[in-house]
Amino acid sequence: MGSLGQLSEQGLIWKGNQTRSADGLNQQIAPNRSTGFEALDRLLLCGGWPESGLVELLVPANGVGELSLLLPWLARTIQEEGRKVAFINAPLIPNIATLVAYGIAPQQVWLLRAQNQREVLWSQQQCLQEGHCCALFMWHDAKTSPATLRKLHHAAQRGRCLGISIRPTSVQQSATPAPYRLQLESVAGQAQVTALKRRGGWGGESVRLDLTAKPKLPPLPGNNVELRSLN
Amino acid sequence: MWLGFHFPLLPLDAHGAGVVETPSIVLNRRGNRVALANPAACHQGIKADMPLAQAFTLSPELQVYEVDPLAEQQLLDSLCQWLSQYSATVCQRGGNAIVIEVASMCRYFHGLATLISELQNTIPNFISGCDIGLAPTPLLALWRARSHLALWPQEDVKDLADLQTMAIETWLSNLPITAIGWSQQEVQRLSGLGIKSIIYLHKLPFSDLRRHLGESLYQDFGKAVGVIKDPQPLYVLPDQFERHVTFDREIEYSLGLLFPLRRIVEQLALFLRRHRWRLFDLSLTLKLAWHAEGQDEVVLLLRHDLGSDRAELWLELAELKLGKMLLPAPVRELTVVSGRWEASHEENADLFDDNRQRKADEAIFLSRLRARLGEQALSVAHFSGHHLPEMSGSYVPYHLKNSQPIPEERPEIHGPLLRAWRYQRPNWLLPQPQAVNIAEFTQLKVSERVVGHWWQKQPTETLQPYRRDYVIARSQDGRLAWLFRDDQGIWYLHGWFG
Numbered sequence: 001m002g003s004l005g006q007l008s009e010q011g012l013i014w015k016g017n018q019t020r021s022a023d024g025l026n027q028q029i030a031p032n033r034s035t036g037f038e039a040l041d042r043l044l045l046c047g048g049w050p051e052s053g054l055v056e057l058l059v060p061a062n063g064v065g066e067l068s069l070l071l072p073w074l075a076r077t078i079q080e081e082g083r084k085v086a087f088i089n090a091p092l093i094p095n096i097a098t099l100v101a102y103g104i105a106p107q108q109v110w111l112l113r114a115q116n117q118r119e120v121l122w123s124q125q126q127c128l129q130e131g132h133c134c135a136l137f138m139w140h141d142a143k144t145s146p147a148t149l150r151k152l153h154h155a156a157q158r159g160r161c162l163g164i165s166i167r168p169t170s171v172q173q174s175a176t177p178a179p180y181r182l183q184l185e186s187v188a189g190q191a192q193v194t195a196l197k198r199r200g201g202w203g204g205e206s207v208r209l210d211l212t213a214k215p216k217l218p219p220l221p222g223n224n225v226e227l228r229s230l231n
Numbered sequence: 232m233w234l235g236f237h238f239p240l241l242p243l244d245a246h247g248a249g250v251v252e253t254p255s256i257v258l259n260r261r262g263n264r265v266a267l268a269n270p271a272a273c274h275q276g277i278k279a280d281m282p283l284a285q286a287f288t289l290s291p292e293l294q295v296y297e298v299d300p301l302a303e304q305q306l307l308d309s310l311c312q313w314l315s316q317y318s319a320t321v322c323q324r325g326g327n328a329i330v331i332e333v334a335s336m337c338r339y340f341h342g343l344a345t346l347i348s349e350l351q352n353t354i355p356n357f358i359s360g361c362d363i364g365l366a367p368t369p370l371l372a373l374w375r376a377r378s379h380l381a382l383w384p385q386e387d388v389k390d391l392a393d394l395q396t397m398a399i400e401t402w403l404s405n406l407p408i409t410a411i412g413w414s415q416q417e418v419q420r421l422s423g424l425g426i427k428s429i430i431y432l433h434k435l436p437f438s439d440l441r442r443h444l445g446e447s448l449y450q451d452f453g454k455a456v457g458v459i460k461d462p463q464p465l466y467v468l469p470d471q472f473e474r475h476v477t478f479d480r481e482i483e484y485s486l487g488l489l490f491p492l493r494r495i496v497e498q499l500a501l502f503l504r505r506h507r508w509r510l511f512d513l514s515l516t517l518k519l520a521w522h523a524e525g526q527d528e529v530v531l532l533l534r535h536d537l538g539s540d541r542a543e544l545w546l547e548l549a550e551l552k553l554g555k556m557l558l559p560a561p562v563r564e565l566t567v568v569s570g571r572w573e574a575s576h577e578e579n580a581d582l583f584d585d586n587r588q589r590k591a592d593e594a595i596f597l598s599r600l601r602a603r604l605g606e607q608a609l610s611v612a613h614f615s616g617h618h619l620p621e622m623s624g625s626y627v628p629y630h631l632k633n634s635q636p637i638p639e640e641r642p643e644i645h646g647p648l649l650r651a652w653r654y655q656r657p658n659w660l661l662p663q664p665q666a667v668n669i670a671e672f673t674q675l676k677v678s679e680r681v682v683g684h685w686w687q688k689q690p691t692e693t694l695q696p697y698r699r700d701y702v703i704a705r706s707q708d709g710r711l712a713w714l715f716r717d718d719q720g721i722w723y724l725h726g727w728f729g
Contacts, residue, residue, distance in 0.1 A: 061708060062659070062729070063728070065729040092660065093660045094660075095620075095624070095659060095726060096624025097623040097624055097656050098658050106612035106613055107612070110609060111611070113610075114608060123600060123603075126596070126599070126600065132593050186708065186709025188709075212711070212728070
């Protein structure tokens with residue numbers, strides 16, 4: 001019993017009714033920052049996007065809502081922590097005007113282009129583990145191995161970074177080391193988010209979000225936007 | 232009072248072979264005999280002046296190097312830079328020795344013993360060792376260094392003032408005539424006269440010395456005992472660091488360059504610390520063995536935005552850069568030249584402010600990314616606030632970020648614009664607008680009309696077409712698209728709202 005208690009204290013035993021915080025200890029309520037969507041906060045069971053680790057987003061196509069889901073959280077996190085958000089080999093270009101409109105200063109946004117798969121994974125690992133980014137957007141295909149994702153997950157935990165791994169829906173039956181796997185699709189004009197895997201509960205639950213509705217946003221810096229301070 | 236430094240293995244150290252486990256030798260100028268052997272070669276019985284064939288018989292795996300005067304001079308320069316932190320008067324003596332004046336520095340270093348102890352603790356890694364001697368004159372200090380005697384004659388004397396008043400005979404005592412660098416013939420001639428030690432010379436009447444020694448040795452001896460003036464040419468720190476290495480064999484793998492580079496970068500760090508500079512750019516030129524892929528040489532530029540004098544950082548950046556490159560041909564020569572620098576300032580560290588450290592760490596991180604992925608791989612966002620989608624913002628390569636114009640402050644315009652753009656502008660843009668069939672989309676809302684610079688007669692390509700009517704539409708798979716129709720009525724997809 002003593003050894004079981006020790007393992008539990010070390011955070012190595014997962015209990016279904018508990019969530020785990022970044023420090024590895026089981027806690028009833030993890031102090032996560034809200035996603036900006038109440039329904040999504042409830043779906044994730046931890047009050048918001050986790051502070052670190054890997055989150056898999058399975059999407060049928062690019063631009064289905066992967067950035068909209070993160071933008072309110074991202075704006076608040078960057079404003080509070082002053083860390084960066086990075087996009088590595090993004091298939092589309094993140095629109096700076098929208099990011100600025102959400103209150104993200106442009107110098108907080110990095111865009112990386114790596115030549116080959118080896119360089120891509122190296123840069124992903126570096127960005128995740130070095131602690132300079134609060135979020136990293138990555139695109140992984142079906143060939144990306146669980147071992148690779150596990151390394152990235154550990155790197156994200158070391159660097160207190162949220163790694164968003166965007167993958168095709170075809171991988172939903174394969175195993176993943178990421179603690180969260182969400183499927184994102186457009187249904188009847190709304191974004192449907194299905195939790196295929198989450199900490200602290202069973203998968204399968206879905207919520208529908210209106211991504212065009214006004215989310216809970218942090219205020220823009222000042223009443224008037226001062227461009228000098230943004231650049 | 233002077234400290235003399237003799238570097239006996241300098242010709243081998245110039246090739247980085249002074250302390251390696253492989254037996255290594257430097258050949259004499261004719262190339263048929265051993266001029267100098269490292270400790271590993273000496274251990275196998277190889278001695279100076281031994282024929283090369285005999286040396287190979289004793290050690291078949293022997294590494295043989297030729298004398299490289301340029302490399303030796305560069306190494307001696309770096310050693311001068313090392314010693315210039317201990318004295319303002321640093322002088323090169325011959326090809327493998329340096330003397331420094333220390334009497335004026337003893338107070339600063341809290342005594343001669345502390346100064347020498349600090350000096351011995353900081354002998355650079357790129358030299359395999361040195362002999363040190365102390366004396367009232369530069370040449371005598373060097374003779375004492377070469378003779379492997381104690382630092383000064385009477386070890387119980389510790390005070391500098393006592394050492395300065397010590398008689399010259401005491402300094403000359405026990406100094407063998409064979410170890411001070413005079414030629415074998417001269418030594419034999421003096422031995423024939425019964426002069427086995429330098430002290431015997433001092434006992435002779437000075438007027439007879441010129442007759443016994445000849446002009447050259449007479450001058451030497453006079454300078455050593457302080458009778459003849461011995462002006463020292465001061466070493467002056469150069470304004471640029473430049474090292475050129477010609478390899479004795481071709482280097483075929485890029486990472487193989489790291490071994491010679493390590494020694495050079497250590498010398499660079501020494502150079503920067505002496506100048507109190509931080510370096511921003513370092514260029515490596517690799518001269519290829521033959522013309523390959525349209526080039527004779529490859530130039531690599533290492534950059535660090537905050538500047539640094541740390542050898543480990545520059546070496547890491549070089550390793551990241553070299554690790555990913557494929558050499559078009561083997562490399563024969565390497566040239567390292569320092570680039571832009573600034574004077575480094577000592578800064579007071581704030582116990583509770585980690586912002587500065589975070590910025591420094593971030594700059595190192597970005598330099599690593601750029602070194603490994605290339606200068607164009609990392610871009611940062613730049614926002615201009617322009618109403619045209621292509622001009623409202625852009626991603627500029629990191630090294631050009633400071634060259635971007637600072638946008639004009641127009642809060643009365645940009646405030647409402649940004650609020651509107653939260654809903655009217657998409658999160659993702661396509662690299663180029665893509666012509667689409669509008670029938671595949673369901674139009675939801677007319678978004679905005681964007682008009683280009685009508686006052687420009689020849690608008691740039693990015694501004695064409697002039698007038699665009701943007702709409703928000705839903706694609707067949709349910710995604711929200713940002714489309715526009717141009718003046719010709721053709722529909723383009725420009726972004727996605729997701």
